[in-house]
Amino acid sequence: MSAVRWLIKCSAGAAILLIACGFATARFGSGLQMPATTTRDGTLITLSRYLREPVPDVVLVGSSLTFRLKEEYFATPSLRNLALAGGSPVTGLKIVANRPQLPGLILVEMNVLSRSVDAPLVERYSRDIEPLFFRPVRAAVAAYEQRRHAPLTHEQVAPELRRLVGRPPSDFDNRVYADRALQQFNAEDPTDEARINTKRIEELIRMVEQRGARVLLIELPYSEAIESSRSAAITRKIAHAAFPDSKRWLPVEVNRSELRWTDGVHLDERSAVIVTQAMERALASARMAK
Amino acid sequence: MTFTSWQFGAFVAIVFAAYYLPALRAFQVQLLVFASLFFYGYGQPELLALLAVAVFGTYLFLVLALRSRRLWLPAGIAFNLALLAFFKYKLLFIDPASPSLVDFAPLDFLLKLPLPIGISFFVFHNISLLVDLTRQKAAPPSLVDVFLYIIFFPQLVSGPITRAEMFMPQIKPKYLADIPLVDAAKWTLTGFFFKLYVANNLNEMTSYMSFPLYETLQTQDRWLLVFLYSYQIYADFFGYSAIAIGLGLLFGYRLPINFDLPYIATSFSEFWTRWHISLSNWLRTYLYIPLGGNRHGVWRTYLNLMIVMGLGGLWHGAGLGYLMWGLLHGLLLVLERPLLARLAAVDFAAFRVARMTVVFFCVTMLWIFFKLPNFDHAVGYLAGMFTPSTNPNPTKLFYSLALLYSLPVMIQHLGFRPLSEGRLRWAEPYLYGSMAALMYLEAGPDTSFIYFQF
Structure with a gap:
């Protein structure tokens, strides 16, 4: 076979596969939830779904702390958690604010204000651009995984959540991780970034509230040691100075002795459920008060 | 660039x-x-x-x-x-x-x-x-x-x-x-495919082997990731070498083949004739032979092997982990040397497969020192492979995805008989075309070649 014929056949092989994927993308869309191998993947899945599905009533934006509050833990229907593990609450809030339709209520986590906005992510999810091709291997695995492990609804997990909360708190020894986190929290000075991000949040709140949405701020509980760390104290001070009105804050009232953290920062599963339930109680009161 | x-x-x-x-x-x-x-x-x-x-x-x-x-x-x-x-x-x-x-x-x-x-x-x-x-x-x-x-x-x-x-x-x-266009295309496409499809995608998963991320892994996933890293480092370096060979051909130069299915080696000495061949040849020609090679008795040969492998490890970087990696490979060469003749005398398929498995397993385990050049981190990772994990929120890995991204390395090593026997020769250009499309569609996040750091 001559080299030219070989190269033509090779190019044809590539073209056939690309065209097939192009047709499949046009027919089925690229929205199939890809399996997430990294937290970044998980973020993309969550945001893609937000763009594809009808606008929910309630949206949560935040960092990895809020990321742990899984949507199925909430009894509130039509709620989406857009928290980005490793990300800033401003990124999520900006994406929501840039969409043509807004949810009725936006909850903004104010624990982590030291991270800058993920501009490429905001840009990508502020426009309705579908990629030309999906990833065939990932799409196949996603279809397989979804078939085996379809996303759960609150009704499906409610009995298990009740059982989980009924159990005693975990006795997992998190000392190694908690010490490391505390060291980090004491070494970090988030003043500059926190001021900038608070300012951005103020502007975004003004913007979305002018368009009819309501915004409430939340602070998720840390372990006692982390609560009194340098970074947490500075962030809290800046956030409350910028938003002194207590009505702006959703109170998360829980029995702290019931809570456990994997590393002093992130809630374990049982504690995340307890905090979720406290948030739902506070949400109900806030809505009634309104 | x-x-x-x-x-x-x-x-x-x-x-x-x-x-x-x-x-x-x-x-x-x-x-x-x-x-x-x-x-x-x-x-x-x-x-x-x-x-x-x-x-x-x-x-x-x-x-x-x-x-x-x-x-x-x-x-x-x-x-x-x-x-x-x-x-x-x-x-x-x-x-x-x-x-x-x-x-x-x-x-x-x-x-x-x-x-x-x-x-x-x-x-x-x-x-x-x-x-x-x-x-x-x-x-x-x-x-x-x-x-x-x-x-x-x-x-x-x-x-x-x-x-x-x-x-x-x-x-x-x-x-x-005079350019062997088809050969150049095959080498280049194979190289890019192994780098973009296999190595970069596996890198997403093996990034969890880094400290302190590995502490979030379940015990069985620590084992899985070591094997995935073994495939990744092969795909990454083989991919680079294949691209280099393909580009060399485009400009009229034949560069030496650097890899020859290393994971089917049945002995450690054979592994080093299949893995990073150009480095092994260099070390043999310019270090092992000038040191005396095997010409001065058994113990001197063992010493020479340990010196060459130890320096080979240090060539990768100034770390205890790299030195350990080299010395442990040297030790394996020394340990198998007296047994080689006896092992070669036993020639049946199941025994060869068992030998391949042992060599692959040992080589794979030693990659831990490569992935984690900090010796304490490497030992911490190893220790966690033998103790049950207690982390209540372990990292989730998709085994099906790991398999699909590792598959090209497995197929390449185990061989695809219809293609190698020539019955599917007509499909070869289409196969390379599909690889080209797949490496575009399924390319993992861009990461530099592992060997760039050396």
């Missing part, structure tokens, strides 16, 4: 087009040298001066050694090893973050320079040049030929380490009609 960037694609296309212009045929070598300098200096122009010092210095020592080998050959080798040692191991003694390291400004500048990419490879080229050409007692080659041998861009950053006696005779005018 990395091989996987669009800038590199444009660069190769321009150089290729100019290279075969009849008007420029007389300047092909100069053109490749200029292109290689551009490639190396792109993004790091300050390192060009160092490259020039290495090449000019080596050339000077070569000319002198051709007059008096005894005196100038060791001096030339020492010059190159000093360069390597200075840049590679200076961080053992200094803290680059400190504002001023020494009072002498030029030395301070040198101490603060980053590790020059590819230094481990071009220093080995230089030594090969000095040894091979002075052994042949030939007339000194032209400076531009020496430049091309040392800095030819496909092999400059991570090899294959080409011996001077193999490369220098290939320097002559090249014609477009």
Whole structure:
């Protein structure tokens, strides 16, 4: 076979596969939830779904702390958690604010204000651009995984959540991780970034509230040691100075002795459920008060 | 400029087009040298001066050694090893973050320079040049030929380490009609496919092997990731070498094959004839044999093996982990050596498979020291492989995805009989075309080649 014929056949092989994927993308869309191998993947899945599905009533934006509050833990229907593990609450809030339709209520986590906005992510999810091709291997695995492990609804997990909360708190020894986190929290000075991000949040709140949405701020509980760390104290001070009105804050009232953290920062599963339930109680009161 | 960037694609296309212009045929070598300098200096122009010092210095020592080998050959080798040692191991003694390291400004500048990419490879080229050409007692080659041998861009950053006696005779005018286009396309496509589809996707998962992320893993996932890293490092380095060979062919140069299905080796000594072959050959030719090889009795042979493998480990980096990796490989070579003849006498399929499994398992376990050069981190990872995980929120890995991204390495090693026997020869171009499409559609997040750091 001559080299030219070989190269033509090779190019044809590539073209056939690309065209097939192009047709499949046009027919089925690229929205199939890809399996997430990294937290970044998980973020993309969550945001893609937000763009594809009808606008929910309630949206949560935040960092990895809020990321742990899984949507199925909430009894509130039509709620989406857009928290980005490793990300800033401003990124999520900006994406929501840039969409043509807004949810009725936006909850903004104010624990982590030291991270800058993920501009490429905001840009990508502020426009309705579908990629030309999906990833065939990932799409196949996603279809397989979804078939085996379809996303759960609150009704499906409610009995298990009740059982989980009924159990005693975990006795997992998190000392190694908690010490490391505390060291980090004491070494970090988030003043500059926190001021900038608070300012951005103020502007975004003004913007979305002018368009009819309501915004409430939340602070998720840390372990006692982390609560009194340098970074947490500075962030809290800046956030409350910028938003002194207590009505702006959703109170998360829980029995702290019931809570456990994997590393002093992130809630374990049982504690995340307890905090979720406290948030739902506070949400109900806030809505009634309104 | 990395091989996987669009800038590199444009660069190769321009150089290729100019290279075969009849008007420029007389300047092909100069053109490749200029292109290689551009490639190396792109993004790091300050390192060009160092490259020039290495090449000019080596050339000077070569000319002198051709007059008096005894005196100038060791001096030339020492010059190159000093360069390597200075840049590679200076961080053992200094803290680059400190504002001023020494009072002498030029030395301070040198101490603060980053590790020059590819230094481990071009220093080995230089030594090969000095040894091979002075052994042949030939007339000194032209400076531009020496430049091309040392800095030819496909092999400059991570090899294959080409011996001077193999490369220098290939320097002559090249014609477009002589290019083995299909071979070049196959090597290049295979290389990119292994890098983009296999290595970059597996890297997403094996990034969890880093400290402290590995503490979030379940015990069985620690085991899985070690094997995935074994596939990843192969796909990454084989991919780089295959691209280099393909590009070499495009410009009329045959570079040595660097990998020959290493994970089907049935002994550790065979593994080293299949893995990073050009480094193994270099170490054997320029270190093991000059040390005496196996010519001075059993114990001296064992010592030589340990020295060569220990230095081979340290060549990768100045860390206890790399040294351990090399020494443990040396130990495995020493342990198997008395048994090799007896093992070879037992020749049936199941036994060969068992031997392959043992070699693959040991080689894979030792990659932990490569992935985690910090010795404490490596030991921490290893310890966690034998203790149950208690983390209540372990990282979730998709086994089906891991399998699909590892599959090309497995198929390549286990062989695909209809293709190798020729029954599916007609489908070969379509298969390569599909690989091209798949590496575009399914490319994992861009990461640099693992061997760039060496």
